[in-house]
Amino acid sequence: MTDQLAKNYPELRPPLRTLLGPGPSDIHPRVLEAMAKPTVGHLDPYYLELMDRLQAMLRTLFQTGNAMTFAISATGSAGMEATVVNLIEPGDTMAVCINGVFGQRMADVATRAGAQVIRIEKTWGQVFTADDLAPALERKPKVVGIVMAETSTGAGQPIEEISRAVHDAGSLLLVDAVTALGGMPVCVDDWQIDAIYAGSQKCLSCPPGLAPVSFSEAAMEVIRTRKSSVQSWYLDTTMLSSYWGTERAYHHTAPINMTYGLYEAVRLILEEGLDACFDRHLQNHRALRRGLEALGIGYAPQTGYELPMLNAVWIPKEADDAWTRRELLRRYGIEIGGGLGDFRGRVWRIGLMGYASRMSNVLWLLAALEQLLAEQGVPIEPGSGIAAASRFE
């Protein structure tokens, strides 16, 4: 390598971060190891077996028996697009619940798919009740889309009541579980979810690049009887079902090493046990919350609906948003997220997702935050945050 090349394209040396933002989350060493295992062909008997196993594990995570449970070969947003474009044909009506960035995005995706979109809007951070949906449901939309864990607001949306109302109207229920999956119960069958998508880089603690999805039999029936082709060749579920199904028909070249990573990531969750994993997310969330509240920092979402894996909190008025986040990264190597859209400059988003949801991270962040807030003249009692957090209950 010439000196010039070496200067322009230096050796890959990513800094060590503690990823407490809205994702990607910290990756477990075993998952990083898995990413580097020798690549095999995408039709290799070993890989086909791995796909079967991954599907079975994803069914456990999604708590579903759905045959069409697999991973889209792209990131979570492509999972959103996959569920929407497979269910929607031009002219179909789709109602979308919007109380944050990802509801907005879903409405955008649905519009691009040719849907007549009914927007059901609510203040950011508030959750929906069945009553909120009633006027839209009277119009009998083909599909109703809703975000279970709004990554932009930190609000957790209960699904069961919504699902009953949606099905009573004869609609299909489409759920965004990008941030929820792996960090709290997601019960696809019990809640009668017809299409759902997630991302690999949140509570699954795998690098970004795959989007686990699941389609109910009712959804697949709608897809199989479409009048028009799915607008996306890459995301066409009927073609993908021939590759993930028993036929193993070549569709695209699957991202082998990403699949290794996801396999190991989900395996870690099943080893821990779903309930233990959800409880860990909850306990660490409560500890962080005690600590933040001791520092006078409150939560943005509607009370009682705060997500365990994504803590959206009001930025103290004396603190500079950008400076604080920059110094957290520079001095401590800690990444947290800023606000998006309506919450820009007003909210911090602190992720405790997957492998990153550890008590050591809670204390490390609080200690760093105490220091930075004190420097900016935020009236806090140094040490009070970590003391409150570490009062194990």
Place this chain on the structure above:
Amino acid sequence: MTDQLAKNYPELRPPLRTLLGPGPSDIHPRVLEAMAKPTVGHLDPYYLELMDRLQAMLRTLFQTGNAMTFAISATGSAGMEATVVNLIEPGDTMAVCINGVFGQRMADVATRAGAQVIRIEKTWGQVFTADDLAPALERKPKVVGIVMAETSTGAGQPIEEISRAVHDAGSLLLVDAVTALGGMPVCVDDWQIDAIYAGSQKCLSCPPGLAPVSFSEAAMEVIRTRKSSVQSWYLDTTMLSSYWGTERAYHHTAPINMTYGLYEAVRLILEEGLDACFDRHLQNHRALRRGLEALGIGYAPQTGYELPMLNAVWIPKEADDAWTRRELLRRYGIEIGGGLGDFRGRVWRIGLMGYASRMSNVLWLLAALEQLLAEQGVPIEPGSGIAAASRFE
């Protein structure tokens, strides 16, 4: 982990293969190492710098100054879809040159994007001349799509003459370089290519999962002045340009570790030097060809247009296609590809791509093939293949 879990979801232990199929190709150890480096956030200053560097390297590979040169966060087929759906609006005319699977696929993708598709068809393995395109060009299509290296037939399509004809007609030229990029010259600016896509898993020898693309200024102007939104949110180049450009506006969460892999993969090519890399592909192709011809095995594509990185050869009539490939994998750990579509059961596709393009692999494959062919009664002289291949010229 309970015994049952350990049994159902065993430790990840992929077998060691020699990947001489149509991709993925063998991955260089430095690329696998890169895949396992610590994940940082997708808006981390380190990652943003890495994106800049990757873009600069991809411009060198594509031999272009195009600002919009970057990687789509999905596999090569999504690169195809990205170039098509950004350029095409419903009702636009697109001519597609079809002489194999990937031309067919491009026509399918264009149809789904709402294009009026003009199919220009030729026998599999033959290449196109400007004359072949003349009738279609009279209809002044907005875009003409063509595959530079047809992975299904092993035929290499010269682009320059086609490009002149396409631009004389006032059309935009869209090129599939999935299998070409990194293994032979791809001169985007000199050849006036308006949109081009590739895949990470062929001659770049990175695991599958990213699709390098480049758009000319003329193409971007067409995209910026569209009347309708791009049908795919995930692949919308105007939004992606805000993330890859100076604004760094959040779009989707980039596949960080895949980007690490691609960075290291392209860095290896630049270290070797483009010309040396192309010459290596050519020399190893010639060696394989001498060996195969000594065994009486001929090439499927039009003479003079055989691709260096993908050798599509006729299966000897005495040989059983499936058995031979299965035994290559089982006994020797060697993967080669079977035929697709018109070539199913008639052609083997032997890739010598990227890191897999090594003389040791040529000899290893020929030795294994000689053994298996002899067992099936194919009339060959044992040792003649590897002897012919190793006559260095």
